[in-house]
Amino acid sequence: MVRTNRSPRLIDVAHASGVSIATASRALSGTPGVSDSVAEKVRQAARELGYVANLHARSLASGSTATIGLVVHEIGDPYFSEIASGVLSLAAEHGRTVQICHTGRDPEAEVEQVRSLVANRVGAILIAGSGFVDASVEAPMRLEVQRYAEAGGRVAVVGRHHLGVDSVLPDNRPGGRAVAEHILGLGHRRIVVVSGTLELTTVADRLEGVRDALAAAGLDAGDVPVLEGPFTREGGRECIRRMLVDHPRTTAVIALNDDMAIGCLSQLRSSGVSVPGEVSVSGFDDVAVAQDLSPGLTTVRLPMAEMGARALTLALKEPGSRARRQRVPAELVVRDSTGPVAGSV
């Protein structure tokens, strides 16, 4: 902490405005019990002195913090940085500061980070990013979060269930179904799903949706190979390489997030496969660049920034008697990366 030469304290403001420190505190924090005239006098004095409350002292005394903690998998990933953007903007409006940590999708690091946020007595914790299908992996996190919540802490998650707290949940399954229907509607039948690790609930849910559509179209799940790779651009490239070898006659690729889809486009281009001429590609998320790719990426739009903001809103609200769930609609956005199956043109 900077011992700013003479950083004014509350007592200085109190003296300057001729009131007690208690009254000054009340006036500045808007606690009732101060006449308007006195309150204004205090605020004036504070302004003139350039007084700003010491956050730590305030937190220590009041037992509450204006800081909210945000845990993401990787802040450099557009999906998360857009969520963070929504959180930061809304938090700023509420005069709250945001402490961000990223975990590199490591479940242990995740628990670690949450623990440290709890220790730092943040006012609320926001957790963004998929959970894990495997309950035993998810358990420590769930425990930590529950303990915090039961002790009165506020938690909200985005894109994650099974944690027993308020959540903002994108329609992953309906979204998956929607893209798949779109692809099927274009006549594609030799389809491949390019997927992140099936350990992630997000992946599982989206895949579920895709399978719903396939089943509805009378396709067997076995007819549609699922290529699994890292949930990143590189993962997308890798899956396409495998696809070109193992499933060369594929006409459509359903990638389960935009990152992978971008990798798919990249690798298909390098391999001289035209999109959507020979192979159609779809993504999921609608990250900002999706529309500027060439071809523009057909994908499912998730309002990431809004999701972040809504999670914060939930966390800031009085806790309900039970965990609230807000569904966020996923909207199919058709662009140029998908087209009718080649033979059918």
Next chain:
Amino acid sequence: MVRTNRSPRLIDVAHASGVSIATASRALSGTPGVSDSVAEKVRQAARELGYVANLHARSLASGSTATIGLVVHEIGDPYFSEIASGVLSLAAEHGRTVQICHTGRDPEAEVEQVRSLVANRVGAILIAGSGFVDASVEAPMRLEVQRYAEAGGRVAVVGRHHLGVDSVLPDNRPGGRAVAEHILGLGHRRIVVVSGTLELTTVADRLEGVRDALAAAGLDAGDVPVLEGPFTREGGRECIRRMLVDHPRTTAVIALNDDMAIGCLSQLRSSGVSVPGEVSVSGFDDVAVAQDLSPGLTTVRLPMAEMGARALTLALKEPGSRARRQRVPAELVVRDSTGPVAGSV
């Protein structure tokens, strides 16, 4: 703050290990003056109780914080989120937490945010993002930062000069020169620069570099129009629209960041102009998607994450007697969005 039912306090640890609270404090924070045997006993007790120090109390008492503040223009922007990623990762290694704020490139909001970080007594402040050419716009920021630094606060900036503090500075000018030379080397002479507002020093520096190259090639600055727009994808699109009307014979576009370049590619494609066939396009920054665009974007690589990490390192170091500057090399990365001028093939 969560009044965790029985969140153990230092005094609990002290009692449990049969020492005074002072000794317990010293043992846990590693302050000398405690025998090894006692220290170990205390640590053991702390572990058993699940004790974690209250950050606010510690900060209040000690006058220093483990939190570092990071100010960026817009966290949703890949340039900044990649910098943030570097900062977060390194901070985690040092056991420091990071508070991020974004300002929407609004100089006033920027000062505001810095002020609030100062008020919150963060341990160090990192500021990422271009400054403003206009000294009068930059002055309040400079003042705030200087005041903080003089009071002993640690500040480091990335991609920004004129603030009189430690800085990590990408080679914007040499980088600008390098791309421009590359474009010129391909035979282009009817060139347009697509630029963010010239108010930004980053833009000005890169443009300077471009002009260096043009001059060296015997071109007059007047021969190369500079189209100014928002420093975003949409800005890039907008500039291309103007270019197609006002400078229809252009064969190469030098965009001063990747975001704009991506917008340029997008608009050129919509307008049916082939890249690099009819028009070459280059960017600047090498954000992660640049390589996955179609065509892959020729650009200038800046190691954003590393820049963030280096700024943090500077801020964590003992302050030097004078402001340190670290130059970060900018490396030309040639991909497919640039090619020889059409007629010359």
Next chain:
DNA sequence: CTCCTCTACGAAAGCGCTTACGTAAGCGTT
């Protein structure tokens, strides 16, 4: 054996705020 120097520890004073509690004044009742 006394004096002095270290070392290891405890007592207690804050850090800058919030807030429970006390009190004096103002006002309406009866």
Next chain:
DNA sequence: AACGCTTACGTAAGCGCTTTCGTAGAGGAG
């Protein structure tokens, strides 16, 4: 006029730590 109620403010007790200062005991020097 006495009583209670409300409002507006002051007093002071912490919040959970760090750190200064003081002291007891061990050990060495004389």
